Structure formats: structure tokens, C-alpha cells
Amino acid sequence: MRRVAPILAALATLAASPGVDAAGRRVYAGRVTIPVTSFSGLSDPHAVTTRDGRLLATLAHCRLLRPDGAGFVGELAREARWDGRTLTVTLVDGARFHDERHAIRAADVVASLSRLAKLGDASPWSAAVGALRVRATDPLHVVITAPRRASEAEVRALLSRPEVAILRDGRPGDGAGCGPFRPVGGDAVARRFTAFDGSPAGRPWLDAVVARRVADEEAEQSAFVFGDVDVAFGDGPRSRRVGRVVDDAQTTFFALPHPRFTGDAALGLRRAVSAFARAERLGRYVEGRAAPAAAPWPAGLAPTKRELGRPGSFPQLPGLVIAFDADDRELADLARALRDSLRQLTSGTARVVPVSGLRLATARGMRNPDWDLALVRHRWAASTPAQAALELAWGFGIAPPGADDALADRVRAWADRVVRDASVVPILHVTRPVMVRPGIALEPGRAGLPELAESWRPR
16 A cells, blocks of 8 residues: 555654655645646546546546556555455455545445446457456455456456546446545636545645646647646657656557558558558657557567568559648658658559548548548557557457457467458557656656656655
8 A cells, every 4th residue: 555544644744844845755745737638537437548538537536456666556455365366355444435425335346347347349448347257245345256367467457447447336427536636626728636535545645636638739748848737748849858757658650551452452551561661760750769660569568479571562552642630740740751651652643631630540430531541649558468459459440359368368369360460550669758847756657647646746
């Protein structure tokens, strides 16, 4: 546990002394402002699919476990003991929901996981949660039975996800959260969260977190440079002058071929595009540390070592049109560079076209688009290769591996088939920095999500 209730008062008294603050030790104080593009994740963490939603879910909602370095520690769980394929969880006694009237009980855990398991295609994690059998043995004890051959690490990693949050009676709504920060109001521009003493892991170090809405990544960088926010989830030429890097997030740029490319034609095109992209220094056109992509997953999240091979012969197209989101300058620069590298594949004109609102979900849903390749980006949320397999399948509409196989970390054969057959071309893997204003001790988290409950800001 991060902190235990009996010593909270003593810590607060100690931290309040001038000598402690001067020595740089943690104090209960400070506020951090973070940028978000929406306020999803506050009312229903089970349904979030964006980085912002996951980040807000970690503020307002609690999980059984949370990531801690290379492993996992209890959040709502005071103890989580693994035996065979069963995880027996003892809940923190006295932990409360934000409404202050309801204690968190085992029935809330059972109801929450049951609801998430029924979301189906609305969540990448629904099937994996549904493969667990969950029952309450008394108000403070939950027994979770995993499928045969399940990996303890995979089960713990799943239960530590922000989306696998525990809600009052398993239902979203005001006061249904139990996270380290309680929402206390705001408007369409900003929402405020204050430290919650009833959180199962104890009071966070920060007094408050403010989530400020920004229009896009460019606006986020400007807000960071001008001091309107304290964190920027990305990089910019001016950001490093006023901030420092504390954490990394993984992003992959993909090219989606037109649906008319099928069979051998699709395989030849995918391999050709991949080969030309890897031969160019395309990383110059994006922010962060970039590496050529020979497989859909970045290093550390790849469930297979198989790579997209080189073509036996290069296809010849009558023309080439590469589409990208009209509001995304980074994608525009990368699309032009990719167009120039692929000119050799066409006997006609190669050009780029901006398309309003062209995201991954919209691009893969088009049946007869006016482009040959759509350039999109995907920010990874997975913390393990097996989770990355589920995430890729969900994001690209690919038949996923079995939930039992994912929980057992046995997805290599599935991943090999995806690399060989799936209609998706990885272009670049990029490690995106998270920029932080000096004076803030921001604790690294997983998948680019800082642990704001463990962060602090000296007075």
C-alpha cells in the first residue's frame, strides 16, 4: 500500500514543518494542471478507449491493483494472494466511494467486473475480464478464478488497468468513483479534482488536479509553453526549453490500404510500402524517438518476433493517393515524405489529400474511400504483449486471440498470422516523451499515464 491510515496524521504533521519542506521531502500540497481533449472516463471508466479517458479514470476511480515499477501493488486490494489459478483478494476495510456514504464492498467488485464483461466489442478488455470467474465470499473478500494455464502476471496486469475500475453497485454515475481525487466541479473548459482521504490507497500527495480542455496536440504544446498546463503528452521544439522528460508513451503510425487490395495484391503492396518506408529516414518528420516498423507492435509490446518480409517484386499502381487527417500537421508532413518514398510504385501521379476527421476507426470503416492508403496513428494503451495483441485486434477489427490464450500469454501463433495476413502496414514506431514543468515530481506510470496520486509539488 502507498500509505496507511494510522500514520497519515503523523506524516501530515511532519510534512508541515519548515525543515521537511526545505529538505525536499514530500508534503501534502500543490496543484497540477493536465491537458485533455475531452472529459471521458469520469462517469464510465469501463468504456474509455483514449489516453485522456484512461488518465481521468486513474484520478476518479480505483482498481483492485495498480502498476508499481516492474510489478503490481494493491490499490483497493489490501492483499491479493495467487494460488494455482485463483487470486484471493482482501479489500481495504474502511475505503469509501466519493459520495462518502457507501463503503466499498466485495459485491461492488463482482458487479463491476460483471458489467465490464458484458460490454463486448465496446471494450478491448471485455472478453478477457469475462474469462474470469468472480465471486464474493464475504463483504471484504473476493475470489477470482482464471482459466487453466493463466499467467499470474497477465491476470494482475488486467486488474490494474484504469478501465477495470470498481464502481458503486457496478454502475457509473456521480459519486460512483473511489479514486485518489474526487471531482468537485468545473465547466466545459476545466474540471477540478481534490485529494480524497477515503481513497483505499490513502490520501494522494497533491492537494488538487485540474484537467483543462485543449483542442489538439498543437494547442496542448502552446498551453504548456505559456504555463496554462504543467504537463504535455508529446514534444515540440519549444517544450524542451521550459520542461523536462519524465515518462514515455508508445505510438505507431500505420498505413491502411484501400479495401480493394486483397490476397496476393494486398500482401505485395504491404511489403512494398513497408520496405520503402524502412529505407527512408521518416523519423525526421515526427516528434519523439522513432524507429522503422517491420511489425505492428513496438519493441517491448511485440508478442512475436516475426516481421513483414520484403516483396518478391514491386507492384505498379496507375496512381497513388495517401490520405491523412486534415487537422494534423505531423501526419501531413509524414504523408508527404511517405508519398515521395513511394513514387517508384506508380506510373502516374502520387499525391496526398487531407480528409477531415480521418482517424483509425473511420478509415477502417470506409468501404470505398477516395484514397489508396490512409495514414493514421495509434497510441498504445497495453502494458503487456498479450494486451497489445487484444488492443491491435480491437483497434483494427481483426478477429482477436482467445481470451484464455491472452490471459495465458499464449498469443504468438495468432500474432504471426496477423503479421502475415492482416491488412495493415506499420510505418514508424515512436517513443513519445511526456514533458513536465520544473518543480513537479511526476511519477512515471504505464503507457504514458503518469501516476498523479504518487506525484507531488513542493511548496
